[in-house]
Amino acid sequence: MIKSTVLALAPGAAAEPATPVAYPPGATATRFTGLAFDACTAPPAATLDAWRASSYRALAVYVSGANRTCRQPELTSSWVTKVSRLGWRLLPVHKGLQPPCGARPSDTKISRTPATARAQGTAAARQATDQAKTLGMLPGSALYNDIENYSQTDSGCRTAVLSYLSAWTKELHRTGYVSGVYMNLTLGARQLAAAYASTTYARPDALWIARYDDASSLTGWSGITDNAWAVHQRAKQYRGSHDERHGGVTVNVDSDRVDAPVATVAYPYTATGTDRAQARGGPSADAPVTTSYAAGAALRVVCQTPGSTVATTPVWDRLADGSYVSDHYVSTPSATGYSAPLPRCAQPFQVTAAHGLTERTGPGSGYAAAGSLPQGALAWVTCQRSGAKVRANTVWDRLDDGRYVTDQYVATPAAGAYSPPLPRC
Incomplete structure (x- = not known):
């Protein structure tokens, strides 16, 4: 990653050159x-x-x-x-x-x-x-x-x-x-x-x-x-x-x-187990159930992401319709971890701050600086959560490297609010 001189609260850019990407449910880069x-x-x-x-x-x-x-x-x-x-x-x-x-x-x-x-x-x-x-x-x-x-x-x-x-x-x-x-x-x-x-x-x-x-x-x-x-x-x-x-x-x-x-593609797998595999609205056993699949049912998996542990694995599979199924109930090769060639779930958005954006170890400017993203860099966002207010924005984006950036200076679609279909952290 290229580093640059960073102002943590640099002014945001205009709508262009960084335009937001309207990812639909199930999309991942x-x-x-x-x-x-x-x-x-x-x-x-x-x-x-x-x-x-x-x-x-x-x-x-x-x-x-x-x-x-x-x-x-x-x-x-x-x-x-x-x-x-x-x-x-x-x-x-x-x-x-x-x-x-x-x-x-x-x-x-x-x-x-x-x-x-x-x-x-x-x-x-x-x-x-x-x-x-x-x-x-x-x-x-x-x-x-x-x-x-x-x-x-x-x-x-x-x-x-x-x-x-x-x-x-x-x-x-x-x-x-x-x-x-x-x-x-x-x-x-x-x-x-x-x-x-x-x-x-x-x-x-x-x-x-x-x-x-x-x-x-x-x-x-x-x-x-x-x-x-x-x-x-x-x-x-x-x-x-x-x-x-x-x-x-x-x-x-x-x-x-x-x-x-x-390119992102869907990989064909099947539901496994003796009980119906439950698809949920997020990568958690506490998320609401959206549908369920009988053993042997075809599943179109686009990416994998961490979530609550089910049996032997914390891995969840995002389906092409945007729902999540615990990898414990999917015929991917690994029973405990991630399975190639499936990518990790992330949605990239450009950094709007003209002087760059500080990456932090947690969702607030009080957390230690851990890196930086120059203007126009892609912030590969995995989920969003609330954190310290930056201007009027309390949303922070968790990146695929585990670091956080304020959503104030990332070209997500919903300025100052959560941007579906990104899950909450």
């Missing part, structure tokens, strides 16, 4: 840290099974867009389920309209008129989310807009691209998805970074750059400060098209280093 690859066409599941012999554990898939040039015969909801169960994480890519000063045909370009560019960005987000849902990529997933190289000296082109991506981000946030952008480091990403704190444009949650220098570092990017997109918000495509062979299978790929949000 999934994070991946490690090596990834992308191929123009999604490989068959058998190839990905063989490639588990490699050091890669994630891959990009081109889900939508007018400039998605390769056919995708494998890319179906059943393929997504199958490869996810093999342990692969997915980075969904929308390759749509391109900059007006780029090299793409004129009928697939972003308009130079800002209002039209914004409408196009909104439409792109809707197309991407519709396709993501069809493929089983749930709200909370990060969707990456692929913007190819364009002139850096054309101011009208810059405005068009930033207007388009701002609308892309706002529409994804409105529907509960996380916003990502892919750009060449020197021919796009630096202009996006220059607008990082602008109140004119909504800021995407993650940045994925292309820089073919065979250096996979996610810091030290020329022209982009390490305090921008600093907390599990970066990816780098560091090597271009080349053949690799793993498990006896050769694929032509680009290579990437990732520490960023990726």
Whole structure:
């Protein structure tokens, strides 16, 4: 995590550049840290099974867009389920309209008129989310807009691209998805970074750059400060098209280093035990029962979270409908702890404080400082609870590392109140 100079009670930013994400019940964000690859066409599941012999554990898939040039015969909801169960994480890519000063045909370009560019960005987000849902990529997933190289000296082109991506981000946030952008480091990403704190444009949650220098570092990017997109918000495509062979299978790929949000999917398990498994409104045996499942009933689990202990485990499974079932009654591999490849439940929101936000060991400014989050960093919130008042806000957000931040400077939807569907701590 990148540290910055912090004012504990820094003034909040305007509604933009940090816009709130309206996560629906059951939504969670999934994070991946490690090596990834992308191929123009999604490989068959058998190839990905063989490639588990490699050091890669994630891959990009081109889900939508007018400039998605390769056919995708494998890319179906059943393929997504199958490869996810093999342990692969997915980075969904929308390759749509391109900059007006780029090299793409004129009928697939972003308009130079800002209002039209914004409408196009909104439409792109809707197309991407519709396709993501069809493929089983749930709200909370990060969707990456692929913007190819364009002139850096054309101011009208810059405005068009930033207007388009701002609308892309706002529409994804409105529907509960996380916003990502892919750009060449020197021919796009630096202009996006220059607008990082602008109140004119909504800021995407993650940045994925292309820089073919065979250096996979996610810091030290020329022209982009390490305090921008600093907390599990970066990816780098560091090597271009080349053949690799793993498990006896050769694929032509680009290579990437990732520490960023990726797609969220539901994993199929079944209810177990002799009694009906009770689904509850929160991860606690005291939470109200919403429904129950007979042994053998199909369950769609999106993530796991700690809660009250049932039999041998404190782990609870969040289902796609937003309810919780004790993992004791679910056919996950571990009977006592967390089970890969299920992610931990968390919903990220951007930090709004211009000078950063102090992380604390408890829900109040009287607790010890334990770290800091720079402006625009993602606060990965697991639950909310009451604590010391900051301005008029008594809500504190518990992060996935166990630390707390005041909700006053986090772009959650409900300013000064609890933000469903986040559970109470």
